[in-house]
Amino acid sequence: MAALSPRSRGVLWAVLWGLLGATVALLVVVLARTYSVRPPASAPTIWARKGERHIDPAFSPQERRELKEALKGAIRLQTVSFAPDDQNTTALAEFGPYIRKVFPAVFSASFIQHEVIGEYSHLFTVQGSDPQLQPYMLIAHIDVVPASPPGWDIDDPFSAEERDGFIYGRGTLDNKNSVMGILHALEFLLRRNYRPRRSFYIGLGHDEEVGGQKGAVKIAAELESRGVQLSYLLDEGSFILEGVITGIKKPAAIIAVTEKGAVTTHLSVTSVPGHSSAPPKRTSIGILSEALSRLELHPMPSLFGEGPESMMFEELAPEFSFPLNIIMANLWLFAPLLSRFLEQTPTTNALVRTTTAITLFHAGVKSNVIPPSANATVNFRIHPAQTVDEVLEIVDKTINDKRVKIEVESAFDPLPVSPWDDQTFGLQVFRKTIQDVFPDVGSVAPGICIGNTDSRHFGSLTNAIYRFNPVVFKPDDMPRFHGLNEKISVESFEKQVGFLFQLIQNSDIDQPPEPHANFHEL
Numbered sequence: 001m002a003a004l005s006p007r008s009r010g011v012l013w014a015v016l017w018g019l020l021g022a023t024v025a026l027l028v029v030v031l032a033r034t035y036s037v038r039p040p041a042s043a044p045t046i047w048a049r050k051g052e053r054h055i056d057p058a059f060s061p062q063e064r065r066e067l068k069e070a071l072k073g074a075i076r077l078q079t080v081s082f083a084p085d086d087q088n089t090t091a092l093a094e095f096g097p098y099i100r101k102v103f104p105a106v107f108s109a110s111f112i113q114h115e116v117i118g119e120y121s122h123l124f125t126v127q128g129s130d131p132q133l134q135p136y137m138l139i140a141h142i143d144v145v146p147a148s149p150p151g152w153d154i155d156d157p158f159s160a161e162e163r164d165g166f167i168y169g170r171g172t173l174d175n176k177n178s179v180m181g182i183l184h185a186l187e188f189l190l191r192r193n194y195r196p197r198r199s200f201y202i203g204l205g206h207d208e209e210v211g212g213q214k215g216a217v218k219i220a221a222e223l224e225s226r227g228v229q230l231s232y233l234l235d236e237g238s239f240i241l242e243g244v245i246t247g248i249k250k251p252a253a254i255i256a257v258t259e260k261g262a263v264t265t266h267l268s269v270t271s272v273p274g275h276s277s278a279p280p281k282r283t284s285i286g287i288l289s290e291a292l293s294r295l296e297l298h299p300m301p302s303l304f305g306e307g308p309e310s311m312m313f314e315e316l317a318p319e320f321s322f323p324l325n326i327i328m329a330n331l332w333l334f335a336p337l338l339s340r341f342l343e344q345t346p347t348t349n350a351l352v353r354t355t356t357a358i359t360l361f362h363a364g365v366k367s368n369v370i371p372p373s374a375n376a377t378v379n380f381r382i383h384p385a386q387t388v389d390e391v392l393e394i395v396d397k398t399i400n401d402k403r404v405k406i407e408v409e410s411a412f413d414p415l416p417v418s419p420w421d422d423q424t425f426g427l428q429v430f431r432k433t434i435q436d437v438f439p440d441v442g443s444v445a446p447g448i449c450i451g452n453t454d455s456r457h458f459g460s461l462t463n464a465i466y467r468f469n470p471v472v473f474k475p476d477d478m479p480r481f482h483g484l485n486e487k488i489s490v491e492s493f494e495k496q497v498g499f500l501f502q503l504i505q506n507s508d509i510d511q512p513p514e515p516h517a518n519f520h521e522l
């Protein structure tokens with residue numbers, strides 16, 4: 001220091017003080033955002049409804065047996081979708097008579113209209129006593145993805161076998177639990193002479209797993225032709241996460257306010273067939289395999305923090321203990337650090353970037369014939385901060401091989417982000433109902449549905465589209481989706497029905513009182 005000229009010493013002191021000032025300022029901002037982050041808006045304590053008695057979701061032992069057996073019967077109907085034009089239509093056709101038999105009150109109520117749409121989908125219109133109240137909609141899907149016995153703990157994925165308190169079967173989580181849960185909640189309310197004030201629709205699509213073009217699309221078009229506008233729509237797509245988000249102790253209800261986009265590409269390479277005894281330097285299989293490997297080895301760029309995923313972590317910040325709470329409340333600063341951690345597992349990596357999944361590969365005709373062609377399908381689920389066009393441009397640049405033909409089978413951009421503020425009616429109802437049925441849930445936060453759902457077809461009927469099933473979801477549940485040992489505990493299913501039983505009643509109030517107001521019993 002002494003060796004420096006007075007002028008240099010002055011500059012150095014200025015720099016040091018400047019750095020200190022900047023550090024202090026940064027610290028103030030970081031701590032202010034952490035500790036001033038609004039605690040998760042808790043639902044109103046007791047939700048008063050004008051002049052109506054509230055019916056508690058207390059189901060008799062007989063009713064609990066009944067709802068369990070009804071779900072099992074639905075699982076046993078193998079309503080499998082293989083492709084848009086390849087479904088088990090026999091089972092789909094049986095589903096209508098089945099629910100008519102299981103839900104007599106729903107099908108006989110004078111104020112409920114049932115319609116079959118697109119041959120195998122179902123639309124119920126439940127006419128409320130107060131036509132002034134804007135209707136809402138609950139949707140779910142009847143169809144399931146295929147399942148075969150190898151790898152399952154039970155003999156038959158469609159047996160609905162009950163074991164250790166769980167009902168096993170394809171569709172127990174995705175999504176017959178919601179189909180049967182919605183109808184059973186309504187059935188139990190009707191048996192208690194309940195008539196809703198606010199009208200609502202129930203839409204049960206029969207081809208969600210293959211895009212929904214014949215079910216949900218037609219239901220939405222029919223309601224649009226009737227001029228229907230919805231106060232909110234609730235579909236599958238997210239859960240009550242327990243032990244899934246590292247660093248959070250209490251269960252967190254994540255309500256997906258958007259869903260990723262998707263693009264399904266078909267890659268192909270053609271070449272001249274010939275005798276395998278005199279092979280060319282490269283075959284179509286080798287060329288395509290190399291292109292696919294490039295896609296897998298060069299994941300899409302991290303966009304973490306540029307979409308609504310940051311809302312989720314900021315809303316959850318108070319649930320984290322120090323120092324994670326500081327990181328979550330300051331993603332503007334720590335997003336790169338957090339994304340490195342999140343990309344370690346498939347489910348959270350799906351929040352960080354557009355995902356790349358090579359799902360089909362067909363090539364070759366015989367072991368001694370040079371393959372005339374090689375074909376592959378790659379399924380991308382697009383991060384909310386990216387578009388179909390941007391993804392396709394990156395795919396083209398990554399493959400960088402004119403011998404590989406790239407075709408788009410289907411594509412749609414990420415969905416709009418639904419409202420998430422204290423004034424949003426649906427959100428108020430969800431918070432209240434979650435508090436009613438899952439009092440140990442520590443927070444309710446917005447999220448992204450990493451898969452795609454039928455709800456994306458209803459954007460012309462409302463902008464308040466939410467994806468959430470009130471089922472506690474643990475780390476070992478994700479692989480069950482479209483995978484092995486799909487199962488739901490009897491307790492979880494009963495609570496799902498209880499949630500829907502409450503949701504219908506809680507949706508009956510006029511408009512939620514100002515948020516954070518004190519609510520009181522009647």
Ligand SMILES: N[C@@H](Cc1ccccc1)C(=O)O
Pocket residue numbers: 208209210211212262451452453454
């Ligand atoms: N829900 C399924 C099927 C689906 C695919 C693409 C669009 C819509 C639905 C999925 O997310 O994979």
Ligand SMILES: CCCCCC(=O)O
Pocket residue numbers: 174175208209236237238449450451452453
């Ligand atoms: C939880 C994500 C659900 C995606 C929609 C489906 O696979 O039916």
Ligand SMILES: [Zn+2]
Pocket residue numbers: 145174209482
């Ligand atoms: Zn599915």
Ligand SMILES: [Zn+2]
Pocket residue numbers: 141174175208236
């Ligand atoms: Zn589903």
